[in-house]
Amino acid sequence: MEKVGHYMETSKLQYTPKRKTEMWGYTDNNFVKFKDKELNCFESFIWERCNGRYTVSDAIKSWEKIYNTTEITENIEARVLDLLEKWKSEDLLILNFNFLHSASEYDDSCIYHLEAHVKPPVDILLLTAPTPCPASHKINEKNPLLDPLGIGYISAYLRSKGFNVGIMDLWDKQVNPVTINDIVERYSPKIVGISSVTDTFENGIRIADIVKRFCHEITIIFGGPHVTFEDKTTLLQHKSIDVVVRGEGEHSFLELAKLFIHNIGELAKIDGITYRDGNNVIRTNDRCFIHDLDALPFPDRLEYRRDAYIGIQTSRGCPGKCIFCSARGLSGGKYRMRSAENVISEVEMLIDKGINTIFFQDDTLTADIDRLNAILDLIERKELKFLWSAESRVDMIYRYPKIVKRMAGCGCKVIQFGIESGSQAVLNALKKNITIEQINKAVSIVAEEEITLMCSFLIGHPFDTYATMLETFELGKRLCDMGAVILLSVTCPYPGTIIQNNPKGYHVEIINYDYSNYSFSSPVMNTKYLTAKEIKKYHYNYSMALSDYYKKRRMLKQVSETSRVIEQQLRLDASQPMNAPKKANDIM
Numbered sequence: 001m002e003k004v005g006h007y008m009e010t011s012k013l014q015y016t017p018k019r020k021t022e023m024w025g026y027t028d029n030n031f032v033k034f035k036d037k038e039l040n041c042f043e044s045f046i047w048e049r050c051n052g053r054y055t056v057s058d059a060i061k062s063w064e065k066i067y068n069t070t071e072i073t074e075n076i077e078a079r080v081l082d083l084l085e086k087w088k089s090e091d092l093l094i095l096n097f098n099f100l101h102s103a104s105e106y107d108d109s110c111i112y113h114l115e116a117h118v119k120p121p122v123d124i125l126l127l128t129a130p131t132p133c134p135a136s137h138k139i140n141e142k143n144p145l146l147d148p149l150g151i152g153y154i155s156a157y158l159r160s161k162g163f164n165v166g167i168m169d170l171w172d173k174q175v176n177p178v179t180i181n182d183i184v185e186r187y188s189p190k191i192v193g194i195s196s197v198t199d200t201f202e203n204g205i206r207i208a209d210i211v212k213r214f215c216h217e218i219t220i221i222f223g224g225p226h227v228t229f230e231d232k233t234t235l236l237q238h239k240s241i242d243v244v245v246r247g248e249g250e251h252s253f254l255e256l257a258k259l260f261i262h263n264i265g266e267l268a269k270i271d272g273i274t275y276r277d278g279n280n281v282i283r284t285n286d287r288c289f290i291h292d293l294d295a296l297p298f299p300d301r302l303e304y305r306r307d308a309y310i311g312i313q314t315s316r317g318c319p320g321k322c323i324f325c326s327a328r329g330l331s332g333g334k335y336r337m338r339s340a341e342n343v344i345s346e347v348e349m350l351i352d353k354g355i356n357t358i359f360f361q362d363d364t365l366t367a368d369i370d371r372l373n374a375i376l377d378l379i380e381r382k383e384l385k386f387l388w389s390a391e392s393r394v395d396m397i398y399r400y401p402k403i404v405k406r407m408a409g410c411g412c413k414v415i416q417f418g419i420e421s422g423s424q425a426v427l428n429a430l431k432k433n434i435t436i437e438q439i440n441k442a443v444s445i446v447a448e449e450e451i452t453l454m455c456s457f458l459i460g461h462p463f464d465t466y467a468t469m470l471e472t473f474e475l476g477k478r479l480c481d482m483g484a485v486i487l488l489s490v491t492c493p494y495p496g497t498i499i500q501n502n503p504k505g506y507h508v509e510i511i512n513y514d515y516s517n518y519s520f521s522s523p524v525m526n527t528k529y530l531t532a533k534e535i536k537k538y539h540y541n542y543s544m545a546l547s548d549y550y551k552k553r554r555m556l557k558q559v560s561e562t563s564r565v566i567e568q569q570l571r572l573d574a575s576q577p578m579n580a581p582k583k584a585n586d587i588m
Contacts, residue, residue, distance in 0.1 A: 012081055012096075013055065013057040013060075015056055015095050016054060016097050016098075017054075017093055017094065017097055018094045019134070020138075021092065021135055022133075022522050023135075024540060030533065031043075032044040042079070043083060045059075046080055046084070047087075050093060053514065056077075056080060056081065060076050063076065097134075099132040100175045100207075102174075103172075104174065109178060111179050112174055114170070114179065116166030117166065117167055118166045121188040122166040123165065124164070124166070125165075125166050125184075125189035127168050127192065128151060128196070128200070129195070129196040129204035129207060130174075130175055130203050131199065132203055133199065147169070147299065147310060147311050148171065153250060153296060154193070154223075155167045156300045157250040157297060158253065158257055159297075161254055161257075166187055170207075177210050180210040184215060185214075190218065190219065190260060190261055191256070192211050192218055192219070192221070193221045195222075195223050195224045196227070197226055202516050208238065209238075209240045219242050219243070219260045221245060221256060222241050222245070223244070223245040223249045223253075225495075227245075228247055229496040231244040235275070242276065243267070243274070243275045244274040246287075247287065248287070251287060270284060271285045271286065271287040272285075272286060289334050291336055293315075293336055293342075298346050304350070304354060306354055309357055309358065311358075312343065312360055313360075313361045314338050314375075315335065315338065315363075315367065316335075317334045318335065321431045321433070324493075326497050337368060337371055339371075340371055340374035340375045344379065344384070347384060351384060355386070356386045359388065359390070360390040362391065363391065365390035366403065373406070376410045379410040389412070389413060390407075391415070394442035395434050395438050397441075397442035401441075404445050404451070408449040408451050413450075413451060415446055416454040416455070417439075417443070419434075419456060419457050420458050421458065421468065422457070422471040422473070423467075423468035423472065426471075430463070436475070439479070443483075447482045455486055457472050457475075458488075458490065460490045460523055460525075462499060462527050462528065463527075463528075465530070466529075472488075473542045476488065477549055480553055481553065489521065490522070490536075491525075492524060493508065507527065507528035508525045508527050511524060511525060522536075
C-alpha cells in the first residue's frame with residue numbers, strides 16, 4: 001500500500017457516518033436497542049441516520065427541525081460529535097465513511113495496490129463492485145468465499161477466443177478514485193466490464209464514473225442480476241454506462257468484444273443487450289440460454305486458498321417459483337446442468353491445486369437426484385477426498401432420504417435448507433411448495449448424519465402477521481432442538497422478484513430505493529400487516545432469542561456429553577478387576 005498524501009482534511013460535520021452493524025432493533029417505545037444497549041430518544045435519532053447518506057450536519061439540522069429545540073446549535077454539534085466518537089471507539093461506527101471504502105475510515109489519497117490474475121496490459125478488464133456494507137467485511141473474514149464465478153466464466157470464455165482478459169474482485173476491497181485510476185492506467189483496458197448485485201450496484205456506477213472521467217474512450221459494459229432487470233433505468237440515469245448485458249454474459253460479451261476491439265458486427269444485431277443510441281435506449285432480443293454448460297471452460301480464478309471455500313457452480317437456474325427470489329426471473333424458469341463427469345473434472349483440478357474445501361454454489365444441488373448420484377458415484381470411484389457444502393430443499397430430502405447418507409460419506413459437511421416460514425399458510429402463499437411435515441422429516445434425516453444443517457428463514461413476508469412470525473420463531477426453536485443452526489433474515493423486494501414487480505398486488509409499499517441498504521437485515525417495505533419498523537423490531541428480537549436458545553442448547557448438549565463420557569468411564573472402571581493390596585500401607 002503506497003501513501004501519496006494525507007487524510008483529506010474535512011470538517012467532521014461533513015462526514016457521513018455509517019453503522020458497522022445492522023443487527024439492531026426497537027424497544028416498545030421505538031427507541032433503538034442492540035447488544036446490551038438501549039438508546040434514548042436523541043441517541044436513537046442519530047443512530048438511525050448513521051447510514052452513510054446523512055452528513056453529521058444534516059442529522060443535526062433534522063433534529064432541530066423535527067423537535068424544534070431551543071438548544072444552541074454549537075451545543076448539539078458537540079453532543080453529536082462526542083456520541084459519534086464514542087461509538088467509533090466501541091467499534092460500532094465508521095465516522096468518515098465512503099461507500100467504496102466500507103471497511104474503515106476513508107482515505108482518498110491512499111493507492112491500494114490491487115492486481116488482476118494476469119500481467120498488464122489487457123484488452124478487457126472485468127471487475128466486481130465493492131460491498132458498501134461494513135458488516136460484510138467481518139462476515140467475509142470469518143467465512144471467506146473466493147471467486148466471483150460470473151466474471152470468472154466470462155474471462156475464461158473470452159480468453160479461449162483469443163482475447164487478453166484480466167479479472168479483479170473488488171467486493172471486499174477498499175478503493176477510491178486514485179486507486180481506480182491507478183488500476184486503469186496500469187492495465188490500459190479498451191473495455192471495462194463491471195458486475196454487480198443490487199446492494200453493490202451504486203458502487204459499480206461510482207467506479208464507472210471514475211473510469212469515464214479518467215478515459216472517456218473506454219467502453220463500459222455492465223452486467224449482473226440487478227441491471228438484467230433494471231437495464232433501461234440504468235442507461236437512462238447513468239451516462240457512464242455504454243451497454244448492459246442481460247442474463248448470461250459469455251456469448252453476448254464475446255460479440256461485444258469483437259465489435260469494440262476488432263470492429264466486427266453491430267450493436268443492434270447482438271442479442272441479450274441494452275444500449276444507448278443518442279437519447280434512446282435500445283433493447284435487443286433476449287439471448288437463448290446456454291444449454292451445453294460442459295462446453296464452457298472452467299472459470300478463471302484469482303487465487304487458491306486452503307482456508308477459504310472455493311465455489312463451483314454445477315448448474316444454472318432454479319426450478320422454484322418463490323415470489324421473494326429473483327432466481328427464476330434470471331433463468332426464465334429453465335434449469336440446466338453440467339454433466340457429472342464435467343463437474344468432477346473441475347473438482348479434481350482444484351484438488352490438484354491443494355484445495356480441500358468446496359462450496360457447490362447451485363441454488364439447489366439436489367434438484368436432480370440422478371445427476372447428484374452420478375456425481376457421488378464418481379467421488380467414490382475416484383476416492384476423492386475433500387469437504388464440501390451445498391444448498392438443498394426439504395422436499396427433495398423428504399422424497400429421497402437415502403441421498404443424505406451418501407452425501408455425508410462423500411465429504412458433505414454442511415447443508416442449507418431455505419425454510420422461509422413456520423406457517424403453512426405463508427409457505428403456500430409464497431409458492432414455496434414445501435410442507436411443515438417435509439421440513440420436520442428432512443431436518444431429522446440430516447440430523448442423523450455428521451452434517452451441519454443450516455435452516456434459513458425470512459420474516460416480513462407480504463402475508464406475515466404477528467401470529468405467523470411467532471409460528472416461524474417456534475419452528476426455529478424446534479429445528480434448533482434437532483441440531484439445526486437457524487438463520488433469520490428479512491424479506492427484501494429485490495429487482496426481478498414477483499413482489500417488486502407487483503407491489504400493489506401484494507399490498508406492500510416499498511419505502512426505500514436506496515439499494516446500498518438492500519440486505520437481509522434492513523426492511524425496506526411496509527406490508528398489509530406490518531410496518532418496516534415493526535419488521536426490524538421483530539427481526540432483531542427473534543434473532544437474539546434464537547441465538548440465545550441455540551447457545552443454551554449447545555451448552556446443555558456439551559454438559560450432557562461430558563456427563564455421558566464420565567458415566568462411561570465410571571462404568572468402565574467399575575467393571576475392571578481389582579487386585580487386593582499386599583500390604584496395608586499400599587492402600588494409602
